[in-house]
Amino acid sequence: DTGVSQDPRHKITKRGQNVTFRCDPISEHNRLYWYRQTLGQGPEFLTYFQNEAQLEKSRLLSDRFSAERPKGSFSTLEIQRTEQGDSAMYLCASSTPRQEDAPRHRILTQYFGPGTRLTVL
Amino acid sequence: EDQVTQSPEALRLQEGESSSLNCSYTVSGLRGLFWYRQDPGKGPEFLFTLYSAGEEKEKERLKATLTKKESFLHITAPKPEDSATYLCAVQAGSGGSNYKLTFGKGTLLTVNP
Numbered sequence A: 001d002t003g004v005s006q007d008p009r010h011k012i013t014k015r016g017q018n019v020t021f022r023c024d025p026i027s028e029h030n031r032l033y034w035y036r037q038t039l040g041q042g043p044e045f046l047t048y049f050q051n052e053a054q055l056e057k058s059r060l061l062s063d064r065f066s067a068e069r070p071k072g073s074f075s076t077l078e079i080q081r082t083e084q085g086d087s088a089m090y091l092c093a094s095s096t097p098r099q100e101d102a103p104r105h106r107i108l109t110q111y112f113g114p115g116t117r118l119t120v121l
Numbered sequence B: 001e002d003q004v005t006q007s008p009e010a011l012r013l014q015e016g017e018s019s020s021l022n023c024s025y026t027v028s029g030l031r032g033l034f035w036y037r038q039d040p041g042k043g044p045e046f047l048f049t050l051y052s053a054g055e056e057k058e059k060e061r062l063k064a065t066l067t068k069k070e071s072f073l074h075i076t077a078p079k080p081e082d083s084a085t086y087l088c089a090v091q092a093g094s095g096g097s098n099y100k101l102t103f104g105k106g107t108l109l110t111v112n113p
Helices: A104-108
Strands: A005-007 A010-013 A019-024 A029-037 A044-050 A053-057 A065-068 A075-079 A088-097 A116-120 B003-007 B010-014 B019-026 B030-038 B045-050 B056-059 B062-066 B070-075 B084-092 B107-112
Touching (some): A005 A088, A019 A088, A019 A116, A029 A075, A053 A065, A075 A088, B010 B019, B019 B030, B030 B062, B030 B070, B045 B056, B070 B084
Parallel strands (some): A010 A116, B010 B107
Antiparallel strands (some): A005 A019, A019 A075, A029 A044, A029 A088, A044 A053, A065 A075, A088 A116, B003 B019, B019 B070, B030 B084, B056 B062, B062 B070, B084 B107
16 A cells, blocks of 8 residues: 655745645545644644545634545645644545445544645745 | 543653553544554654454554553553654544544653663
Protein backbone atom coordinates (compact mmCIF):
# COMPACT_ATOMS: atom_id res chain seq x y z
CA ASP A 1 0.00 0.00 0.00
CA THR A 2 1.16 3.48 -0.74
CA GLY A 3 0.20 5.80 2.07
CA VAL A 4 -1.84 8.97 2.22
CA SER A 5 -0.11 11.85 0.44
CA GLN A 6 -0.65 15.59 0.85
CA ASP A 7 0.49 18.55 -1.18
CA PRO A 8 2.02 20.99 -0.53
CA ARG A 9 3.89 20.08 2.63
CA HIS A 10 4.37 23.71 3.57
CA LYS A 11 2.51 26.87 2.60
CA ILE A 12 3.27 30.43 3.62
CA THR A 13 0.71 33.03 2.65
CA LYS A 14 -0.33 36.56 3.50
CA ARG A 15 -3.49 37.34 5.38
CA GLY A 16 -6.45 37.64 3.02
CA GLN A 17 -5.11 35.28 0.36
CA ASN A 18 -6.80 32.03 -0.67
CA VAL A 19 -5.03 28.69 -0.34
CA THR A 20 -5.86 25.16 -1.51
CA PHE A 21 -4.49 21.87 -0.23
CA ARG A 22 -4.71 18.46 -1.85
CA CYS A 23 -4.99 15.00 -0.29
CA ASP A 24 -4.64 11.66 -2.08
CA PRO A 25 -5.94 8.83 0.14
CA ILE A 26 -4.88 5.19 0.15
CA SER A 27 -6.32 3.95 -3.13
CA GLU A 28 -8.65 1.30 -1.72
CA HIS A 29 -10.17 3.56 0.95
CA ASN A 30 -13.60 5.12 0.51
CA ARG A 31 -13.58 7.36 3.60
CA LEU A 32 -11.55 10.54 3.83
CA TYR A 33 -11.15 12.94 6.74
CA TRP A 34 -9.64 16.37 7.31
CA TYR A 35 -8.26 17.40 10.70
CA ARG A 36 -6.47 20.50 11.95
CA GLN A 37 -3.72 20.48 14.55
CA THR A 38 -2.26 23.46 16.36
CA LEU A 39 0.90 23.47 18.47
CA GLY A 40 0.60 21.41 21.63
CA GLN A 41 -2.83 20.07 20.76
CA GLY A 42 -4.15 16.86 19.31
CA PRO A 43 -5.77 16.86 15.85
CA GLU A 44 -9.32 18.23 15.70
CA PHE A 45 -11.91 16.90 13.25
CA LEU A 46 -12.96 19.22 10.42
CA THR A 47 -14.92 17.22 7.85
CA TYR A 48 -15.58 13.73 6.49
CA PHE A 49 -16.31 12.20 3.08
CA GLN A 50 -17.69 8.82 2.21
CA ASN A 51 -16.88 8.35 -1.45
CA GLU A 52 -17.74 11.75 -3.01
CA ALA A 53 -20.36 12.73 -0.42
CA GLN A 54 -19.41 15.18 2.32
CA LEU A 55 -21.37 13.82 5.26
CA GLU A 56 -20.38 16.14 8.09
CA LYS A 57 -18.67 19.45 8.74
CA SER A 58 -17.41 20.44 12.16
CA ARG A 59 -18.40 23.76 13.69
CA LEU A 60 -14.67 24.56 13.42
CA LEU A 61 -15.15 24.77 9.66
CA SER A 62 -16.25 28.35 9.03
CA ASP A 63 -17.84 29.60 5.80
CA ARG A 64 -14.36 30.46 4.54
CA PHE A 65 -13.49 26.77 4.38
CA SER A 66 -14.70 24.43 1.64
CA ALA A 67 -13.78 20.85 0.88
CA GLU A 68 -14.49 18.67 -2.12
CA ARG A 69 -13.87 15.12 -3.18
CA PRO A 70 -14.82 14.81 -6.84
CA LYS A 71 -15.32 11.24 -8.07
CA GLY A 72 -14.53 9.91 -4.61
CA SER A 73 -10.79 9.98 -5.16
CA PHE A 74 -8.53 12.87 -4.09
CA SER A 75 -9.84 15.73 -1.97
CA THR A 76 -9.13 19.45 -1.79
CA LEU A 77 -9.48 21.82 1.14
CA GLU A 78 -9.70 25.51 0.29
CA ILE A 79 -9.44 28.38 2.75
CA GLN A 80 -10.60 31.76 1.48
CA ARG A 81 -9.46 35.10 2.92
CA THR A 82 -6.97 33.46 5.26
CA GLU A 83 -6.54 34.80 8.79
CA GLN A 84 -3.59 34.42 11.16
CA GLY A 85 -5.70 32.08 13.29
CA ASP A 86 -5.80 29.64 10.36
CA SER A 87 -2.10 28.88 10.87
CA ALA A 88 -1.92 25.19 11.73
CA MET A 89 -1.06 21.74 10.41
CA TYR A 90 -3.82 20.42 8.17
CA LEU A 91 -3.98 16.64 8.24
CA CYS A 92 -5.78 14.26 5.92
CA ALA A 93 -6.63 10.67 6.82
CA SER A 94 -8.37 7.79 5.07
CA SER A 95 -9.98 4.54 6.17
CA THR A 96 -12.22 1.66 5.26
CA PRO A 97 -11.28 -0.58 2.38
CA ARG A 98 -14.03 -0.87 -0.17
CA GLN A 99 -14.40 -4.63 0.16
CA GLU A 100 -17.20 -5.51 2.55
CA ASP A 101 -15.41 -8.36 4.25
CA ALA A 102 -12.43 -6.32 5.42
CA PRO A 103 -11.38 -7.11 8.99
CA ARG A 104 -12.68 -4.75 11.65
CA HIS A 105 -9.38 -3.05 12.41
CA ARG A 106 -8.95 -2.12 8.75
CA ILE A 107 -12.43 -0.61 8.69
CA LEU A 108 -12.03 1.66 11.69
CA THR A 109 -8.38 2.64 11.63
CA GLN A 110 -7.61 6.01 10.07
CA TYR A 111 -4.23 6.40 8.38
CA PHE A 112 -2.82 9.90 8.25
CA GLY A 113 -0.80 11.73 5.66
CA PRO A 114 2.25 13.89 6.42
CA GLY A 115 0.18 17.06 6.71
CA THR A 116 0.35 20.55 5.19
CA ARG A 117 1.84 23.21 7.46
CA LEU A 118 0.10 26.55 6.83
CA THR A 119 1.61 29.80 8.03
CA VAL A 120 -0.45 32.97 7.58
CA LEU A 121 1.59 36.16 7.89
CA GLU B 1 -19.36 15.07 24.34
CA ASP B 2 -16.45 12.64 23.99
CA GLN B 3 -13.39 13.54 26.06
CA VAL B 4 -9.85 12.19 26.09
CA THR B 5 -7.24 13.16 28.68
CA GLN B 6 -3.63 12.08 28.45
CA SER B 7 -1.05 12.14 31.23
CA PRO B 8 1.62 13.10 31.81
CA GLU B 9 1.92 15.96 29.31
CA ALA B 10 5.65 15.30 29.08
CA LEU B 11 7.87 12.45 30.25
CA ARG B 12 11.62 12.28 30.25
CA LEU B 13 13.26 8.84 30.62
CA GLN B 14 16.74 7.44 30.56
CA GLU B 15 17.43 4.78 27.95
CA GLY B 16 16.27 1.44 29.36
CA GLU B 17 13.97 3.01 31.98
CA SER B 18 10.50 1.50 31.48
CA SER B 19 7.35 3.54 32.10
CA SER B 20 3.68 3.95 31.14
CA LEU B 21 1.58 6.64 29.49
CA ASN B 22 -2.06 7.06 30.48
CA CYS B 23 -5.14 7.86 28.39
CA SER B 24 -8.45 8.26 30.20
CA TYR B 25 -11.63 8.67 28.19
CA THR B 26 -15.31 9.47 28.49
CA VAL B 27 -17.40 8.38 25.52
CA SER B 28 -20.83 7.06 24.76
CA GLY B 29 -20.35 3.69 23.13
CA LEU B 30 -16.67 3.06 22.41
CA ARG B 31 -16.04 1.62 18.94
CA GLY B 32 -12.28 1.77 19.16
CA LEU B 33 -9.35 3.36 20.98
CA PHE B 34 -6.30 4.22 18.93
CA TRP B 35 -2.68 4.99 19.73
CA TYR B 36 -0.57 7.00 17.31
CA ARG B 37 3.03 8.17 17.35
CA GLN B 38 3.82 11.63 15.97
CA ASP B 39 7.30 12.93 15.18
CA PRO B 40 7.85 16.71 14.94
CA GLY B 41 6.45 18.18 11.72
CA LYS B 42 4.93 14.89 10.57
CA GLY B 43 1.51 13.26 10.55
CA PRO B 44 0.42 10.74 13.18
CA GLU B 45 1.67 7.19 12.58
CA PHE B 46 -0.72 4.40 13.54
CA LEU B 47 0.39 2.06 16.33
CA PHE B 48 -2.57 0.14 17.81
CA THR B 49 -6.34 -0.28 17.78
CA LEU B 50 -8.10 -1.62 20.89
CA TYR B 51 -11.80 -2.50 20.93
CA SER B 52 -12.84 -3.86 24.31
CA ALA B 53 -11.80 -3.89 27.95
CA GLY B 54 -9.12 -6.46 28.68
CA GLU B 55 -7.63 -6.32 25.22
CA GLU B 56 -3.85 -5.97 24.81
CA LYS B 57 -1.66 -5.34 21.78
CA GLU B 58 2.14 -5.42 21.50
CA LYS B 59 4.66 -4.11 19.02
CA GLU B 60 8.38 -4.22 19.72
CA ARG B 61 8.93 -2.27 22.99
CA LEU B 62 5.34 -1.00 23.15
CA LYS B 63 2.31 -2.64 24.75
CA ALA B 64 -1.16 -1.10 24.83
CA THR B 65 -3.90 -2.16 27.26
CA LEU B 66 -7.53 -1.11 27.64
CA THR B 67 -9.99 -0.93 30.54
CA LYS B 68 -13.50 0.52 30.59
CA LYS B 69 -12.20 3.95 31.53
CA GLU B 70 -8.59 4.18 30.39
CA SER B 71 -5.79 2.84 28.29
CA PHE B 72 -2.11 2.50 29.03
CA LEU B 73 0.82 2.51 26.68
CA HIS B 74 3.68 0.66 28.34
CA ILE B 75 7.18 1.29 27.06
CA THR B 76 9.73 -1.35 28.00
CA ALA B 77 13.45 -0.53 27.92
CA PRO B 78 12.98 2.52 25.68
CA LYS B 79 15.60 3.74 23.23
CA PRO B 80 16.27 7.32 22.09
CA GLU B 81 14.45 6.58 18.80
CA ASP B 82 11.25 6.09 20.81
CA SER B 83 11.25 9.83 21.50
CA ALA B 84 8.06 11.31 20.03
CA THR B 85 4.61 12.55 20.95
CA TYR B 86 2.19 9.71 21.62
CA LEU B 87 -1.44 10.48 20.83
CA CYS B 88 -4.51 8.63 22.08
CA ALA B 89 -7.83 8.88 20.21
CA VAL B 90 -11.29 7.39 20.58
CA GLN B 91 -14.03 6.65 18.10
CA ALA B 92 -17.51 6.50 19.61
CA GLY B 93 -20.45 4.57 18.34
CA SER B 94 -23.48 6.61 19.35
CA GLY B 95 -25.41 8.97 17.10
CA GLY B 96 -24.27 10.08 13.67
CA SER B 97 -20.70 11.04 14.51
CA ASN B 98 -19.45 7.49 14.81
CA TYR B 99 -16.54 7.93 12.45
CA LYS B 100 -14.52 10.90 13.67
CA LEU B 101 -11.62 10.53 16.06
CA THR B 102 -11.44 12.58 19.24
CA PHE B 103 -7.82 13.04 20.30
CA GLY B 104 -6.09 13.84 23.54
CA LYS B 105 -3.34 16.46 23.62
CA GLY B 106 -0.63 13.82 23.63
CA THR B 107 2.35 12.90 25.79
CA LEU B 108 5.75 14.18 24.69
CA LEU B 109 8.24 11.40 25.44
CA THR B 110 11.97 12.11 25.50
CA VAL B 111 14.40 9.22 25.96
CA ASN B 112 17.93 10.27 26.81
CA PRO B 113 20.91 8.03 25.89
